[in-house]
Structure formats: C-alpha cells, structure tokens
Amino acid sequence: MSGLLALLDDVAGIAKVAAANVDDIATQALKASSKAAGAVIDDAAVTPKYVQGFQPARELPIVGKIALGSIKNKLIILLPAALLLSTFAPWLIMPLLMIGGCYLCFEGAEKVYHLFKPHAPYADGQDPSEGDPMRLEEAKIAGAVKTDFILSAEIMTIILSGIDPTGSILFKAGALALAGIFITVAVYGAVALIVKADDVGLWLARVGRWSVTRALGRGIVKFMPFLMKALMIIGTAAMIWVGGSIVIHGMHELGLHHPYVEIHHLAEVAALAAPKAAGFVTWFMTALCDGILGLVLGLFLIPVVSKVIDPLIHAVKGKKGDAAH
Numbered sequence: 001m002s003g004l005l006a007l008l009d010d011v012a013g014i015a016k017v018a019a020a021n022v023d024d025i026a027t028q029a030l031k032a033s034s035k036a037a038g039a040v041i042d043d044a045a046v047t048p049k050y051v052q053g054f055q056p057a058r059e060l061p062i063v064g065k066i067a068l069g070s071i072k073n074k075l076i077i078l079l080p081a082a083l084l085l086s087t088f089a090p091w092l093i094m095p096l097l098m099i100g101g102c103y104l105c106f107e108g109a110e111k112v113y114h115l116f117k118p119h120a121p122y123a124d125g126q127d128p129s130e131g132d133p134m135r136l137e138e139a140k141i142a143g144a145v146k147t148d149f150i151l152s153a154e155i156m157t158i159i160l161s162g163i164d165p166t167g168s169i170l171f172k173a174g175a176l177a178l179a180g181i182f183i184t185v186a187v188y189g190a191v192a193l194i195v196k197a198d199d200v201g202l203w204l205a206r207v208g209r210w211s212v213t214r215a216l217g218r219g220i221v222k223f224m225p226f227l228m229k230a231l232m233i234i235g236t237a238a239m240i241w242v243g244g245s246i247v248i249h250g251m252h253e254l255g256l257h258h259p260y261v262e263i264h265h266l267a268e269v270a271a272l273a274a275p276k277a278a279g280f281v282t283w284f285m286t287a288l289c290d291g292i293l294g295l296v297l298g299l300f301l302i303p304v305v306s307k308v309i310d311p312l313i314h315a316v317k318g319k320k321g322d323a324a325h
Contacts, residue, residue: 067188069145074180101246108239109298198224244294
C-alpha cells in the first residue's frame, strides 16, 4: 500500500512539473509574441489584398487556405529551421533574414513602380489564369503564402529572440509553436472579419429591424471599399518598411553601422523637438527612414531581378525541363 501511495505521489509531482512547464511555455510564448506586434500588424495589413476581386463565397475559403499555408510555414519549415540555426549556425540567421528583407523591399517597390508605370505582367500581355477562376485563386494563394513566409520568418525570429535562451530545445520549440499558432489565428481571424464586413453590412441593411441598424449596415458597405484600399496601401508600405528595417538592422548587427547610426541619431534629434511625444516621434522617424531606404533598395532591385535573377531562374528551369524531357 505504501508503495502505491509513493507511486501516486511521484505521479502527482511529475504532473505538477509538467503543468509548470506548460505554464512557463505559455508565458514565454505570450511575452515573445508581444515583441513581434509590429510584424504581425504588417502581416494583417498585407493579406486582405489577396482576396480582392473574388466572389464573396470564395473569400473565407481563400483566407483559410492562406492561414493553413501560414501554419505550415511556421511549424513545418520555420520552426525546425529556427531551432537548427539557433543551435548550430546562429550567425546565418541574420543574412537569411536580410535576404527576406530585400525580397519585401522589392515586392513593395515593384507595386509602387507599377502605379506610375503600369505594364502587362506577362510577356504576351495575357494572364494565363484569365478565364480560369481556380488557377487565378491558386496563383493568389501561392503569392500570399510566399509573402507570408517572409513575414513569418521575421515573426518567428523575433519570437525566438524573446524566449529564454537557457531553456531546452523542447521548451523553445513549444513556445515557438504556441506563439506561431496564436499569431496566425489572430492575424487571419482579423483578416476574415475585414473581408466579410461588407457582407455583414449588406445583411444589416436588408434585414435590420430598426432604421439605425439599416443605416449602420449601409455605412459599413460604403466604408469597406475605402478600408480595403487603405489596407492595400498600408500593406505595400508595411512590406517596404519592414524590409528596409530588416536590412538596416541586419547591416548594423553584422558590423556595418551606417545608416543605422544616422537614423537613430536623426530620430533622437527629432524627439528632442517634441519631448511630449518623444516615443512616437522616435518611432515615426525611424520607420520613415527605414521605409525610404527600403523603397530605394527595392527600386534598385527591380532591374536586378528582371534583367539578371529572373533570366537565370528561367534558364535553370529550362535546363531542368530539357533534362527531364
């Protein structure tokens, strides 16, 4: 009997330790997630543009597929990669992030460039998915998941930096997974609410009992196109800002302290001119400078990608295709 009691006592002790570990993982995940708030906002701003132009019935399924792709990005690819890199090659994390930052600058700058100089994105001027809604949907989802991969890499790296470095690899994995799932649900839940708000407004305008309810519905319907346009602008600006910030911070971490030092100094000088809003002014000036330099970098990369990288990729794909044939 005493042996059974001792065994039960041991089991209870193990359960308490496990519960404490789960609580610690949740706490670490919550704290680390808060540090990634900026990148999370960018992710939420970027995504809604990928569902524009589709039938209302396809909006939520598209958001769901992008969210599933985001979960796969975080848990299947980025989580193991982050743990392996942080354990065996921590020096490689920043260069890889900087490559991702360059991609964000390029994608955002390309959208800005096309506003002033529109062109057909395909060689013959015809979209191969035109007339085929499923192919167009698949292309949009693939583009969204690709962009999400870069933003998720930034988010997961920020989360990893906020986790106790003395924890075991299982502890880090648990915190990263929990934080990644939490952020994905929060981001794409918000995106789903945004893209379906006009349908809710239309429903209120049609079936609302009171005039104020119907007026609210009509107001939502009228307001949503402006909100979606604003989100597209914010999303593009966010890609450029985040990309520029990653590259500039990465240069600083790798020993190239310019222009990070100049931006920091400029932000401090601007904050002195408005001491009551010093925190906001510092952030705004830093973000503005990061965004300007990110846009310049992205515009520089447009001809590099179109004249050098794209032809190389097509040449490699052509050779692989010929070999397979």
